[in-house]
Amino acid sequence: MNLFGTILNRRTPSPRRKLATLVGVGLCLLGLTPISAAETRAPLPPPSALKVLTLEQLMDIDVTSVSKRPEKLFEAASAIQVITAEDVRRSGATRLPEILRLATNLEVAQIDSRQWAITARGFNNVFADKMLVLIDGRSVYTPLYAGVYWDVQDTLLEDLDRIEVISGPGATQWGANAVDGVINITTKNAKDTQGGLLSAGAGTAVRGSTGLRYGGQLAPDVFYRVYGKYFDRADSVRISGVSANDAWRMLQGGFRIDWNAAANDAFTVQGDTYSGSLGRGDLENSRVNGANLIGRWSRSLATDSDFKLQVYFDHTHRQIPGSFTQDLNTIDLDFQHRLAAGASHQVVWGLGSRLVADDIVNTPDNAFLPPKVTRVGFNVFAQDEITLSKDRLVLTLGTKLEHDDYSGFEIEPSIRAAWTPDKQTTLWAAISRAVRTPSRIDRDLFSPATPPYRVAGGSHVVAEKLIAWELGYRRQLMPRLIVSVATFIDNYDDLRSLEPLAPPRAFPVEASSGIRGRSSGAEVTAEWRATPTWRLHAGFTELRVHSEPQPGAIDRSTRGSIARDPNHQFRLRSLWDISAHWECDAELRSTSSIPSQSVPGYTEANLRLGWSPTATWEFSVVGQNLLQNRHGEFNTPLGRREMERGVHAKASWRF
Amino acid sequence: MAFLTIARVWFWRFAGRACTICLLAFLVPRAVAANPATPAAEYQLKAVFLFNFAQFAEWPEKAFTDARAPLVIGLLGEDPFGAYLDDLVKDEKIDTHPLQVRRFATIEDATPCHILFISRSEATHLGNIVAQLKGRSILTISDADTFTRAGGMVRFVTESGKIRLRINVEAAKACNLTISSKILRPATIVTAGKD
Numbered sequence: 078m079n080l081f082g083t084i085l086n087r088r089t090p091s092p093r094r095k096l097a098t099l100v101g102v103g104l105c106l107l108g109l110t111p112i113s114a115a116e117t118r119a120p121l122p123p124p125s126a127l128k129v130l131t132l133e134q135l136m137d138i139d140v141t142s143v144s145k146r147p148e149k150l151f152e153a154a155s156a157i158q159v160i161t162a163e164d165v166r167r168s169g170a171t172r173l174p175e176i177l178r179l180a181t182n183l184e185v186a187q188i189d190s191r192q193w194a195i196t197a198r199g200f201n202n203v204f205a206d207k208m209l210v211l212i213d214g215r216s217v218y219t220p221l222y223a224g225v226y227w228d229v230q231d232t233l234l235e236d237l238d239r240i241e242v243i244s245g246p247g248a249t250q251w252g253a254n255a256v257d258g259v260i261n262i263t264t265k266n267a268k269d270t271q272g273g274l275l276s277a278g279a280g281t282a283v284r285g286s287t288g289l290r291y292g293g294q295l296a297p298d299v300f301y302r303v304y305g306k307y308f309d310r311a312d313s314v315r316i317s318g319v320s321a322n323d324a325w326r327m328l329q330g331g332f333r334i335d336w337n338a339a340a341n342d343a344f345t346v347q348g349d350t351y352s353g354s355l356g357r358g359d360l361e362n363s364r365v366n367g368a369n370l371i372g373r374w375s376r377s378l379a380t381d382s383d384f385k386l387q388v389y390f391d392h393t394h395r396q397i398p399g400s401f402t403q404d405l406n407t408i409d410l411d412f413q414h415r416l417a418a419g420a421s422h423q424v425v426w427g428l429g430s431r432l433v434a435d436d437i438v439n440t441p442d443n444a445f446l447p448p449k450v451t452r453v454g455f456n457v458f459a460q461d462e463i464t465l466s467k468d469r470l471v472l473t474l475g476t477k478l479e480h481d482d483y484s485g486f487e488i489e490p491s492i493r494a495a496w497t498p499d500k501q502t503t504l505w506a507a508i509s510r511a512v513r514t515p516s517r518i519d520r521d522l523f524s525p526a527t528p529p530y531r532v533a534g535g536s537h538v539v540a541e542k543l544i545a546w547e548l549g550y551r552r553q554l555m556p557r558l559i560v561s562v563a564t565f566i567d568n569y570d571d572l573r574s575l576e577p578l579a580p581p582r583a584f585p586v587e588a589s590s591g592i593r594g595r596s597s598g599a600e601v602t603a604e605w606r607a608t609p610t611w612r613l614h615a616g617f618t619e620l621r622v623h624s625e626p627q628p629g630a631i632d633r634s635t636r637g638s639i640a641r642d643p644n645h646q647f648r649l650r651s652l653w654d655i656s657a658h659w660e661c662d663a664e665l666r667s668t669s670s671i672p673s674q675s676v677p678g679y680t681e682a683n684l685r686l687g688w689s690p691t692a693t694w695e696f697s698v699v700g701q702n703l704l705q706n707r708h709g710e711f712n713t714p715l716g717r718r719e720m721e722r723g724v725h726a727k728a729s730w731r732f
Numbered sequence: 733m734a735f736l737t738i739a740r741v742w743f744w745r746f747a748g749r750a751c752t753i754c755l756l757a758f759l760v761p762r763a764v765a766a767n768p769a770t771p772a773a774e775y776q777l778k779a780v781f782l783f784n785f786a787q788f789a790e791w792p793e794k795a796f797t798d799a800r801a802p803l804v805i806g807l808l809g810e811d812p813f814g815a816y817l818d819d820l821v822k823d824e825k826i827d828t829h830p831l832q833v834r835r836f837a838t839i840e841d842a843t844p845c846h847i848l849f850i851s852r853s854e855a856t857h858l859g860n861i862v863a864q865l866k867g868r869s870i871l872t873i874s875d876a877d878t879f880t881r882a883g884g885m886v887r888f889v890t891e892s893g894k895i896r897l898r899i900n901v902e903a904a905k906a907c908n909l910t911i912s913s914k915i916l917r918p919a920t921i922v923t924a925g926k927d
Contacts, residue, residue: 135777135781136918
């Protein structure tokens, strides 16, 4: 998490980055002076703000840009946290989900050696289906259950540029599935990853890992990098202390080419491929593989206008012996145009389409019917950011209209306002509607594979709907201390339920949309740069989730288990530069119990010691989960897996 | 536009009331004085980099006469920073050493100091300047193109509008200076005689 993190203009923005910034993405109260659209040069933040930035952040500031429009960072009208590359390095994390623990507005629970439940604002689950996750503009949720297979989402962590985590709906800009939050992961431009990097690590949870990257120049303005990585992860343990036999390993490789064709044009082509074998206790291992290819073109048309065109292809294969085998192909096309309309209107509009071809080989026990499905979705959106009072009050209105084969047309409007009475304060509020469109698990899952079904797919399942009310406040209390509060009330309708078809018998059941719910809570974060060599981050989240059957619905079983969320969680992180070559970082996290799953509350701590003897070598040792021999974070006792206290050592060499 | 006017009035009222009720204690607007002599954005940033070097480089103990001796940032040649740099380091301390900016016309005057920024105006005799400072624990920084080739320690390079660092670690070591990995990590390391 980085409250001081700035979001600055870049030559080759990741898809949707600018869009996101338009709604005020960015969390800093640095007092970046907003200027009118007529000015061509963005003034820098005041010295007091520049002095607390890291070297990396200073190097990200464009001093010459004739650019564009400055993003009004301190006016962010949403609950956003930014994780920087420096945060990632110093977390000692070995996987994306571990990194996401740095965003204190997320619920992050490790389920077993490879599975995670990650969401914001409630309804967490291994099938958590209300978060949108993007890696370099590529959506990584599976339309199978509208959630994320975290085991196959990876990249070379050293190449990560930043992760923006927004809690709360982002559907107006990001579309269906951005119901409770958006996680936007971007990797560095190839120009910034020149030269070689070799890293190797070993420990208890990660038995072995290695990564290699090399970046070079193909032509004067064309840069590339290629990378490969491998890891082998150890088992988690059952509550009884017996190994869960869920060790797994993955091999991944990829490339990225960035070409600044002209002053106004930038092209990016990138791709990844992976293959892995996943332990499943006493059952036969699952096999996964996949590949993706992204092409992106961005052109700036004028100082206040640019467009972006992106297309990607994504293939995933997952074979779960005894359960099902899935081959999923996705083609996605996205276009966005940004323009200024008069001095006080910034308009963004765009359209997109996605084709998803899903092919499942079923087993007798359960089946997705029909096994083969091809869905095409379309969306169009427009948003206007209106400056009602220069430097003080900005209103953002917008809506998305999208069509989905399962649920037809959906509209996702929002209204956001950010008020900046002075350079140290922002007060923001938002009302938004978001939907989660039905996934295959809602509509097409039958068990067993032939009638009579015990569990039947629900042809009547409609989209889950959310109306969210948000109110937030940020304040730079002192030059080195920023505090942020985001509060929300979320009202959900048509949440997924399982309705008994022959009550009072519990089975058969049919998937339906019979639950409504309400969640409310507050997310408080603070970042204190106590001294130039010592930073503290803290986050506290309070959450209440309530759900009940809708009139006419009779499902009484799902309701009790739909919310698997701790009422409060607290995280504290300290980053300390001991000397020119030594770093010591600590992380404390505390989570209250999850009553519906009888998961006890827990407190855990990580400790990292880093040593950079030269500019090219770095060594680190991380102690993980130090406070207890082992602890569980999610699931009912029978299925719960626990993580043991561990240690991890890593060396990396730049050449 | 009538709608906008109504919205504006409504929002001002609403926001004003909300502010009064909830946040009275917090909302103390601060006056922000504009500095008439603000240098270009490039030099504002470079000034902040100088401040960072003061924080994240280490000098041998004998570089300071006592614990309260100032850490001096020297400027040699034409001053591109103006009062911005002085304001930036005003009231700042590195451990017990207050920061101080001093301006020097010639290299012979440039003592004592801990960091020396060499202006582009001195580009023609960089070799001579570096030779004069040989063996002294002074961190030399410049944005002149040939600075690291001439034996200087840190060079600012502006690439695609962003400031990058080229650092000759060996040259700094030879003068008993330690530069933190915090600075070295995002920098490009060069060896003597290279750009």
